[in-house]
Amino acid sequence: MIKMKTKICPRCGSENIEWIIPQNWSMWSCNNCDYTGPVIEVDEAVEKQLQENWKNHKNEILNKNKNDEDDEEDDLSDEELEEKLDKLFDD
Structure with missing residues (x-):
């Protein structure tokens, strides 16, 4: 059975x-959650x-993102987003 991925x-x-x-x-x-930026495509478990x-x-998460937004002028690149997601799921 093929598992569907969802955005x-x-x-x-x-x-x-x-x-x-x-x-x-x-x-x-x-x-x-009012997020704006790239989305991810994942399976149901993720x-x-x-x-x-x-x-x-x-x-x-909201407090950290607010602090990050104050520190960063640009949105995350797709690569930076992938790195953050990898760190999240490695913990």
Whole structure:
């Protein structure tokens, strides 16, 4: 049986995302956590992991992201996003 992959928000794991700029394939907006940027394509197990992590650490994630936004002027590149996701799932 082939497992389907789903596009989700990398912050909260929600499928409630919208492609906001058709000219820029990587600009998506999450209607659940207000994330804007590239999304990820994952299987159901990873989606559940991200959703559980968001549920348990929402305030920490939002505070860290706010501090990061204050420190960084640009959005994460796809490679930087992949690195952060790899670190998240290695823990």
